[in-house]
Amino acid sequence: MEPNTTxxxxxxxxxxxxxxxxxxxxxxxxVALFNNMVLAAEPKTNPAFNKANTALVITDPQNDFLSPExxxxxxxxxxxxxxxTVEHIDALFKAAxxxxxxxxxxxxxxxxxxxxxxFEGTLEKAMHNIRMFDRKGALSLDGFxxxxxxxxxxxxxxxxxxxxxxxxxxxxxxxxxxxxxxxLRKRGIDTVILGGMSANLCTxxxxxxxxxxxxxVIVVKDATAAAVTPQLGDGYKTALVNFGFxxxxxxxxxxxxxxxx
Numbered sequence: 045m046e047p048n049t050t051x052x053x054x055x056x057x058x059x060x061x062x063x064x065x066x067x068x069x070x071x072x073x074x075v076a077l078f079n080n081m082v083l084a085a086e087p088k089t090n091p092a093f094n095k096a097n098t099a100l101v102i103t104d105p106q107n108d109f110l111s112p113e114x115x116x117x118x119x120x121x122x123x124x125x126x127x128x129t130v131e132h133i134d135a136l137f138k139a140a141x142x143x144x145x146x147x148x149x150x151x152x153x154x155x156x157x158x159x160x161x162x163f164e165g166t167l168e169k170a171m172h173n174i175r176m177f178d179r180k181g182a183l184s185l186d187g188f189x190x191x192x193x194x195x196x197x198x199x200x201x202x203x204x205x206x207x208x209x210x211x212x213x214x215x216x217x218x219x220x221x222x223x224x225x226x227x228l229r230k231r232g233i234d235t236v237i238l239g240g241m242s243a244n245l246c247t248x249x250x251x252x253x254x255x256x257x258x259x260x261v262i263v264v265k266d267a268t269a270a271a272v273t274p275q276l277g278d279g280y281k282t283a284l285v286n287f288g289f290x291x292x293x294x295x296x297x298x299x300x301x302x303x304x305x
Contacts, residue, residue, distance in 0.1 A: 103240030108192035123269035132297040137202040153213040217249035239267030243283035262293040
């Protein structure tokens with residue numbers, strides 16, 4: 045009798061085969077459980093909106109981001125054009141006004157005193173260098189009309205209607221430096237439909253802080269855009285990943301409007 049065909053060896057071989065089969069079964073079970081956990085953790089894509097507690101929040105709907113004459117158009121223009129960002133923000137404004145949803149703007153302004161900062165991040169430095177969102181002063185509108193800091197012309201009928209709530213300006217990216225959260229809470233808002241510029245900077249920073257503040261945040265992914273540069277990469281694609289991981293929902297403009305009953 046060959047050594048490897050003894051009863052003992054056959055039992056050992058069978059035990060090894062059973063162990064391998066059990067290990068494979070356990071591994072497949074773990075993979076299935078993990079996939080189920082990921083699916084369960086994915087943000088809801090079909091939220092129901094209620095205008096009593098839901099608001100549209102748009103970040104930086106200003107010429108320097110959204111106009112071909114704006115100082116950042118060379119970096120953001122391709123993304124804005126491909127996403128039809130200008131048109132989609134307009135559609136959100138129109139739907140919100142027609143259906144009675146409150147609208148909030150979180151603008152971005154720099155005054156002469158802001159250029160005295162002692163240190164800046166990469167994009168802060170770039171924004172200051174190109175005089176992005178510059179105004180003559182906190183209490184001055186001298187030179188403001190149709191400047192880079194002004195609203196995109198097509199949005200003025202929505203923003204300047206006397207009903208839209210315009211928060212004080214944020215200074216870096218998020219709403220920690222302005223009164224947006226206060227204004228939302230004072231009106232009983234706990235759910236935010238979020239769009240605007242720029243996807244991976246101010247829009248994402250607003251999403252993050254509003255989530256931390258306990259708001260439900262639905263991001264409208266084609267009502268935003270971002271810079272694309274050889275050195276830093278595609279800001280829009282980066283933002284999409286983070287929207288998907290963190291937001292309570294990520295919708296297209298059409299999907300958001302359908303839910304704005």
